[in-house]
Amino acid sequence: MGDQELPGNAPGEAAVRRAFLKRGVAAALAFALPAVHAGGWQGIRQRGSLQVALYQEMPPFHAQGRGIDVDLARALAAQLGLGFSALPFAAGENMGDDLRNAVWKGHYLGWGPADVLLHVPVDAPLMRATPQVRIVAPYYRERVAVAFDRQRLPALESLAALRGQPIAVAGLSLAGWLMLGAEGGLLREQLQTHLPHGVAAAEALQRGEVAAAAGLASELESVLAGDARFALQPLPAPRAPRDGWAVGCAVRKDADELAAALQQGMQSLQASGELQAIFRAHRVEPRL
Incomplete structure (x- = not known):
């Protein structure tokens, strides 16, 4: 990307993120079940479901319980032989807040963390700034x-x-x-x-x-x-990221087995054409 920055690093980042996901934490709590980690991958398998954090009110990826990320989360869970449980939440002030609340620690109001958060920029500086997580399985390139x-x-x-x-x-x-x-x-x-x-x-x-x-x-x-x-x-604007930015899945840094399973599951969805079909069902051209 050279000197181009991801939208999460642009000026006015907090306002941008709040605009996409305008409902507050209280609204998220009304739809979400608390996530409890029970021993990593083995705990997830024993629970029988994959809990996926999803940004609220971000159409066409998630709005009112429907969207690309909802369908993708369900398909990924099926690839892992698991059921699917959603944790909808409103974006924080920055990606660091979201990764802390939804992936590696949980929110101070008591919700989270989930097993995985979708729609995270696959960005090396973000990963260096948040060593508690890893970002894997890219599935779309936005622009x-x-x-x-x-x-x-x-x-x-x-x-x-x-x-x-x-x-x-x-x-x-x-x-x-x-x-x-x-x-x-x-x-x-x-x-x-x-x-x-x-x-x-x-x-x-x-x-x-x-x-x-x-x-x-x-x-x-x-x-x-x-x-x-x-x-x-x-958009023909000099400051627009020329090549866009990829988004993928964020998990805890120590979630080695889950990360590998998600990567393999995403590759299987792409190879079978199911990933592309999910995007096209929502009238979006799949890009990686």
Whole structure:
């Protein structure tokens, strides 16, 4: 990635994460069962279920108990010969908080840790900063993208082409941060930033309320995929991570057998095509 940073390290990180997962810890507790580690891998096998921490309100990966990560967690558990138990939770101030609460220690209010947390950036600096965990089994490569109405904009070689056009983007998101600073702030007055996430931005574009929408590729694809009226491409902003970022599974550092089982299970899902089918069922193109 060179000098490009992951979205978790960008300015305004806490606000971005809270915007994706706006429900508080109290809401998470209403849906979650306490996780109790019972001796590592053997304890998980004796329990008979894999408890998976899932970020709340992050469509299309998880929203109201459904999404890509929910289906993937269930499929991974099946690969391991286990049942599936979800621990939904709201993001903390940073990834370190999430890894502590959901993976290696647990929250001070009494919930967690789970056996595994999905949707964690596969990032060497993050792993060095959090030696209590390991991140394995990458399953998707995310990127920041923009979608636009082909009738209003035949092409989009630079964001300057959007001047004078209404644009939908979640203000407290990586895409929102990039759009606010794009072209020296040229587009600020055109941005509709009141939206909770990129899925809502894509829906505004689909309804014809705006000429373009910016967000994560997965968010935009889940709404607009297959609709020939719209084009979707990487966000042409210099500060956007050029190659995107991979996400995978986080487990405790000492969970050697679980890490190996998850890695093997993910490889099996990919080899069989089940992983790709899960993404496509939610209208998202699988990328690794």
